[in-house]
Amino acid sequence: MSQSSQFERVIDGLFAVLLALKKQPVIRFDESSPLCRNIAERLSVRIDQERNLFNFQGSSQAPLLLLLDRKEDPVTPLLNQWTYEAMTHELLTLKNNRVVLTESTGVGTGDVREVVLDQRIDDFYRRNMFLNFGELGDNVKHLVDSFQVQHRSTDRLDTIDDMMKFVENYPEFKKTSHNVSKHVTLLSELSKVVDRNRLLDVSELEQDIACRESAVEHKAQVLNFLKSYKVTKEDKLKLVLLYSLRYERAGDMHLGALIQGLYEAGLGSDKVSLVNALTQQAGASARRGDVFNNQSFLAKARSSVKRGFGGVTNVYTQHEPLLAAILDDTIRGRLRLEDYPVVHGTPPQTCREVVVFIAGGATYEESKCVAEINGYIPATAQENSFTASARAASKMNGTRIILGGSTIHNSASYLQEIAKKQTMMSTS
Structure with a gap:
């Protein structure tokens, strides 16, 4: 499917969702994303062209359609999951x-x-x-x-x-x-x-890199995993990718040793090149903010309360997707207009219904986050987390969140998408 066909399919899908809700939305988008801007503007034109379809009787407060870009949070799709x-x-x-x-x-x-x-x-x-x-x-x-x-x-x-x-x-x-x-x-x-595949050990290091800053310690641990025959090539690559994202702006990251470790582990240049590709597409210079800022406090919450058999502890689920912080601000009316401008309608102080669409794909970790905020499942997030804060605000305001995306990623599909985009960029 061509890019233009995929784009029109996104517009058609969002338009259908809004018609199903029987409400004309307020549309806001991530200002740093040209893709989100294009979707917002095209959808706004489509709604104006078909305005007669939105003349619903007794329509209550307009829902908010919030358009986000996957590149703002490249960490979540790379992590192993435990739900x-x-x-x-x-x-x-x-x-x-x-x-x-x-x-x-x-x-x-x-x-x-x-x-x-x-x-x-x-x-x-x-x-x-x-x-x-x-x-x-x-x-x-x-x-x-x-x-x-x-x-x-x-x-x-x-x-x-x-x-x-x-x-x-x-x-x-x-x-x-x-x-x-x-x-x-x-x-x-x-x-x-x-x-x-030693996933308990691998996942613990992934979570630690995502939630705590310790460059020297993390580098030594990643190098150790690169030498392990039980750790898959895919997991080795993801560890280096997470490390490169976390310490991209920390000066000399000594990535050379990690890159060499990937080659020695048997990964080809097509896979190793994803380290640079991910940095170009979703690194610090491509994102509006620092995806790791909203995670730093979670390093303090590393308790080891065991749940069920298997010994899985909350050390494996301490990471929170960036979406949680964005939704917390959205529900509380704190989403900055400079960062998330409006192209259609006037944003209310509080929203009763928020439709979130992630261009570039959502994840099931984000789906769980939304389910918890909506109160569909028992609360499991740390008390001082953005998810818990958003859940409390959602309950107080009666807000419901609907999550969508251009696909539902796992780490394999996400890295395939990164590789595909890099090929397109190099040939354009």
Whole structure:
């Protein structure tokens, strides 16, 4: 699909969402993003051209459409994830609510090849999609125990009535059996990947780089991981990418040793070149602000309260996406007009409905953040975090957030996008 076709598809999609809400929006965009400006201006023209479609009777306060650019937060898509939905997408890839399991993931012949994960039809997934890996393990165990109890009740078929009852309940029994098998299979596959690739260790360092400044210590740790045969090439590259973003403005980062380490680990120049590509596209000079500023206080919140089996602690989920801080300012009416100008409508003091669209793609970590702010899931963020602050303001103002993006990224798709853009830039 051409760039112009993708652009028009974004406009069509946003226009359809606004019509579905039956409200004409106030449109604001990230001033530092030419892409967001183009989307805002084109959508504003489209709304003016089709103004008759927005003559809704009794329409209440206009929603805010906030257009953001992925380049402002290149950190979030690079991190390993530890909640069910995000972790599945990162390690196994979740596309159109489906996960395809191949023999390369360790599934044997005759086992489940494709599973559906859709909260609209799967109550267990809906209840657990935002829970961390440890809690998920506990809940899958409870699911299996419950199924075993139910299964034992169907073993006795001594009378015709017993058999009739079994036949009547068989479709539900089969559905439950499939659901249990699905979640056990996924948990098993996720566990294998975590153990095989040292993801607990890798993720702890990722989070530490994202949330705390310590250049010398982090460099030594990254170099150590580059020498580990158990750490994948992809995770080695992501560690160097995070380091290069964090310490881009810290003077001499001694990136040469890390780049050499990538080559020695077997990565080709096409992958190693992504270090410079990411800095060019989403480095400090390409962003309006410093994506790490809103994370620094989180380094103080490194408690080790274990949750469920597996020993996953909140050290693996201390990072907060930049979106949380932006939404906190938005809900509280503190979003600066100089940074987020208006192209359509007049911004109210407080917003009851905010539609956020991230050009360049959103992530499931950001989706969880929005779900928590909306109060759809129990609060898990640190008390002094932007997510907790935005949740409190949202509850007070009655604000609802809707999140969208041009795609839903995991780290692989994000780096593919960076490589694609770099190729286009070099040939233009």
